[in-house]
Amino acid sequence: MPEQRPTPAHGAVTDPLDPPPDAPPDPAATDETRSRRRGPLRLVAVAAAALLLAWIAFVTLRVVTAARSADRGVAAMQSARDVATGDLTSFIDSVGDPHSAPAREMDEDLAAATSAFEDAHAAVTSPFISPLRHLPVLGRQVESVAALSTAASTTTEATRRTFHELTAIASDPPTTPEGRVTAGRRTQTTLAAFESSVRGLDLGPDRGLLPPLADAYNRFARESAHLDDTIGRALTAVTGLNRFIGGPTRYLVLAANNAEMRAGSGMFLQAGELTVDAGRFTLSEMQPTERMVLPGAGATLDPDVARLWDWAFPNREWRALNMTPRFDESARMASEMWTAGGHGPVDGVIALDVLGLKRLLRLVGPVQVAGPGGDVVTITADDVVEQLLIEQYRDAQLDNADRRDRLSQVASAVFDAMNHQRFSPGQLLRALQRSGSGRHLLVWSRDPVEQAGWSALGATGTLDGQSMLLSLMNRGGNKLDQFVSITAAMSWKADGKVRHVAVEVDMANGTPPGLPRYIVGPYPGIGTVAGEYKGVLALTVPRSAGNASSEGAELFRSGDDGPTRLVAAKVDLQAGTSTRVTFRFDVPIEQRRIVVQPSARIPPVTWHAGGDEWTDDGPRTVQLTR
Secondary structure (H helix, E strand, O other): OOOOOOOOOOOOOOOOOOOOOOOOOOHHHHHHHHHHHHHHHHHHHHHHHHHHHHHHHHHHHHHHHHHHHHHHHHHHHHHHHHHHOOOHHHHHHOOOOOOOHHHHHHHHHHHHHHHHHHHHHHHHOOOOOHHHHHOOOHHHHHHHHHHHHHHHHHHHHHHHHHHHHHHHHHOOOOOOHHHHHHHHHHHHHHHHHHHHHHOOOOOOOOOOOOHHHHHHHHHHHHHHHHHHHHHHHHHHHHHHHHHHHHOOEEEEEEEEEEEEEOOOOEEEEEEEEEEEEOOEEEEOOOEEHHHOOOOOOOOOOOHHHHHHHHHHOOOOOHHHHHHOOOHHHHHHHHHHHHHHOOOOOOOEEEEEOHHHHHHHHHHHOOEEEEOOOOOEEEEOOOOHHHHHHOHHHOOOOOOHHHHHHHHHHHHHHHHHHOOOOOOOHHHHHHHHHHHHHOOOEEEEEOOHHHHHHHHHOOOOOOOOOOEEEEEEEEOOOOOOHHHEEEEEEEEEEEEOOEEEEEEEEEEEEOOOOOOOHHHHOOOOOOOOOOOOEEEEEEEEEEOOOEEEEEEOOOEEEEEEEOOEEEEEEEEEEOOOOEEEEEEEEEEEOOOOEEEEOOOOOOOOOEEEEOOEEEEOOOOEEEEOOO
16 A cells, blocks of 8 residues: 655645655755764764873873883982991991981982882873873883882882981990990891891882883882892891890911911911800910920811812911912811811801901000010001011010910900900991901801801802902011012913913012011021021912913912812012912813902002002902903
């Protein structure tokens, strides 16, 4: 049935321009209508897009600003580390007078770092930015800044709090043994809390970061790892030292004379027993080791030491103990020899030389000892080297044993002064670490906690497969080492699978005229003349070294010595003469570095390597890849 269409109502008037009811819609009119409708939508879309772009720009700016704030915080934290946590010594040095320049500088840097990290955290935790955490690219930046700033704020706040607490301890140094034990325990508790606060912090994502943020992340990660290591070693050192000071502990003390050298320390000329209990030090009367030679073997010889030095009887003759620079091995033998000599067992061994005493004198102040005529002699840190290496030998009326007694007298006076002088745990740690780093204080303990503490202070004298140590050992029975200057130059060249290494050693005997015979010799039965230096030049190198040779002096000894290898030659220097000996050896190409250890000589050895020059008063790492 046909469709019925409606017709205009009766009387209705139609516009002739209107399309008929059945006409299709006009396309132009439809587009115009749609255009009118879409206009506002486009404006809304454009406005929304503009707002989105503005938001993204704002967010990006805030993230970049936050990253820069984080980077600024890391820079401030690094400045604080330079003052306080560059290493254990500088950390301890920064603790003391809260009004000192280093203390103010550190506090300002830590405050600046905290403020910068708080700015960074606020920038990425605002309501405008938080939604971005769910996006794949910007979200990673936000997450990184949030985590990094939180971790960094925690670290800087903990560092600042610890610094203030340690400063409070150091500002009131104890004067009694009991007070020193209490201060040590407070220090240990403070460091333990610090370590707990900064351990295992979440630093956030480390990949796909904007350059400023990536730089901040990498720098903070390095600083955080360095801080963890420094504080870990500080806590280990304090814990071991507290165990030692709290006692009761018994240590064999060996007084080493730098005027008559062995490998990595002076010859052991005096021996006594140190008892430590509740913070109080008591040193027994020291004995000259020349009177302590054992009739038979007093200790088990390490196989390597036996192959190299059995002819010197190091397990009977105390003055031949440290022909090897491995103090842990010499100390073990010394403890056994002490017992074999009729003494009770000891918990550890301490070797202390003239410069080690100088460090302790800076801690406790001048001490007084009996002079050769019954008078009183005051020994200070400024004159102890001259007093012990030269002045004590000028009185020709004293026999050899009495002359050596001055060294032990000063040691006894120093330990006695430690019982009543005012100094903080940090000051003691500083003195011990600085002495240990130059091998002027060497310590070995049977107790693992104490041994770990001495190791953290760098005072154990142990060597490893990367160690190198140059020694000139006196065989002339005189005291001329203080007048023999040594310069060493190391060079290397890669050749396939090996590196050819050369160490050129220049020695000069500058013994002046007018010195006592006990200093310049000659020692009876050796066949030398006054001022003549007769010795063994020994170079300890990594055990991986091979093809060892020497020029300028005949190779005297070569062989393994624990984790190292010895290369040695005999030398003879008249007063006023000089000589050069060059050692050559190969190491595998994988040996990428060598750590030159200090010789403990006075004066120290001057080294040249890779364009650098230094004196060996502490370990020095030489990169063979340069």
